[in-house]
Amino acid sequence: MKEIAPGGVHVGLDLAQASSWRIGGPADIVVEPENFEQVAAFLRLMGQRPEPVLVIGETTNLFFDSRGFRGVLLRIGPKLAQVSIEGTRVRVQAGARVPELVRQLAEAGLGGISHAGGVPGTIGGLVLMNGGSQRKGIGTHVASVLVADADGTLRRWAPPELGFSYRHSALQGRRAVILEVELELESALPADQIAEIDAIIAERAAKFPLDLPSGGSVFLSDPGMYDVVGPPGRAIETAGLKGLAEGAAQISPKHANFIVNLGTASDDDVLRLIATARNKVRARTGFSMACEVRHVGPDGDLRVAHEVADERWPGLDLSE
Ligand SMILES: Cc1cc2nc3c(=O)[nH]c(=O)nc-3n(C[C@H](O)[C@H](O)[C@H](O)COP(=O)(O)OP(=O)(O)OC[C@H]3O[C@@H](n4cnc5c(N)ncnc54)[C@H](O)[C@@H]3O)c2cc1C
The missing domain is CATH 3.90.78.10 (UDP-N-acetylenolpyruvoylglucosamine reductase, C-terminal domain)
Structure with a gap:
């Protein structure tokens, strides 16, 4: 494992400390790759091994059993968080944090996703859940998603195949790893976008208990x-x-x-x-x-x- 992701392997990490909701026990192994080749090599290796594998971003939408995790957590986080902008088209690696990303894009004059400006977690997690706020989902602005399949093969998925619906995408329930997301955004005035994001964040802070660890909304609205x-x-x-x-x-x-x-x-x-x-x-x-x-x-x-x-x-x- 250390050969595949040098500097990115943690043994016995306490999930009660390291996860967002602060619930869980020790995780046998957490691997944090820093490029797509390392992810593919990891998946090829784990395809031949019996231990369970789970992909995580920032763990803001889940909680762990207090007995811990007897397998390998593949963390797509800050080590895979590059952003590149070309006009209204943005390529972002899946580990980028959403609040910072939305603000960075607003400052660059790109809008359409300010509703997600207060949603914690990574863009990979947001796309998998088709998350967002104000009854909107990120899926509307997704142009494509680069995914590594369980055998390490990389393939780009286009919107019809991604099957976005309310808090759902076709990527859920598969052993697929989201590596990169391509967004198509709208030109906007930075000042307007920043003001919108700030208003949304202030409204959320007034409504939600953000001072204590939680998993956000527990139940789905039906x-x-x-x-x-x-x-x-x-x-x-x-x-x-x-x-x-x-x-x-x-x-x-x-x-x-x-x-x-x-x-x-x-x-x-x-x-x-x-x-x-x-x-x-x-x-x-x-x-x-x-x-x-x-x-x-x-x-x-x-x-x-x-x-x-x-x-x-x-x-x-x-x-x-
Ligand atoms: C205080 C608070 C407020 C919240 N408010 C909102 C809200 O307004 N709207 C909303 O939609 N959500 C909200 N959430 C839930 C959560 O923030 C989102 O679902 C978020 O997008 C999850 O991202 P994550 O990186 O933390 O994913 P995780 O919790 O780590 O994972 C969630 C799921 O995505 C999978 N996953 C993560 N990364 C990848 C990847 N790269 N490839 C493949 N699968 C992956 C995991 O296996 C898991 O199934 C809130 C949570 C909290 C704690």
């Missing part, structure tokens, strides 16, 4: 439920669950669709709150909320968190 009972945050609040704590995890008193880590939360603490919120809202409204956040099991199983919560505690309601 249009059918929205029309009848509103967004998940309102449904959870109306069910009386705002502020409910389990261990060191808490349904945020500031925004009920966020679960914050008050210090040493375990994956069980978060999963119990997810089970309770889901069961209580279902009992009151008939709607089953689905999670946006993912749970990573010790053997690399990446699953939407409510599936794991349902399995561990069917019918749990901590508020009773």
Whole structure:
């Protein structure tokens, strides 16, 4: 591994310290490649080995099992974050951080993606999730994506194949690694773009509990439920669950669709709150909320968190 990515191999990294939500145990190995050849060589090597592999960016949309991770995490982060601009066309390596990227592009007179200016994480993670804010997704501005397949083969995907829909892309659920994203943006006045980004960030800071580790919105907004009972945050609040704590995890008193880590939360603490919120809202409204956040099991199983919560505690309601 050290031959493939010299200087980019970490053994026994504590995910409770190193991950965004500060939840997890030790990860056997984390590899951080610094060029596409290293990623391809890594994938070829791991294709012949039994250990599970999971690609991560900044871990802002997932949390790890507190027992840790018995495999290899492939981190596409700051070592793969170059940006090149040609007119309104931008090529960016997948590890670039979104808030800094959006601001850099705004300063260069490029707009269209200011809605993502306050979304933490990497552009690779954002494209995989078709993330964004204000009901928009990055997919609208993606011209192509360079992807390494599980056998290390590199191929460029065009938009129809990428299958973007709300918080979804066709790249999900595959062992594909996003290496580079090509964006087609709009010419814009830098001052206007910066003002828009600043306004969005200020609005988010007023609304969301950004002072504590969290995974962002835990549950996805579903249009059918929205029309009848509103967004998940309102449904959870109306069910009386705002502020409910389990261990060191808490349904945020500031925004009920966020679960914050008050210090040493375990994956069980978060999963119990997810089970309770889901069961209580279902009992009151008939709607089953689905999670946006993912749970990573010790053997690399990446699953939407409510599936794991349902399995561990069917019918749990901590508020009773
Ligand atoms: C406070 C807070 C606020 C948030 N607000 C929003 C919001 O407004 N809108 C929104 O959409 N999201 C939001 N999120 C969720 C999260 O920021 C996004 O989903 C983000 O795009 C994930 O990027 P990441 O690099 O952290 O990915 P990770 O969490 O590391 O990974 C997420 C998924 O992407 C995969 N992945 C990551 N990088 C790659 C790659 N290079 N190639 C292939 N697969 C990859 C992982 O395997 C995993 O399946 C928020 C999160 C937090 C903590």
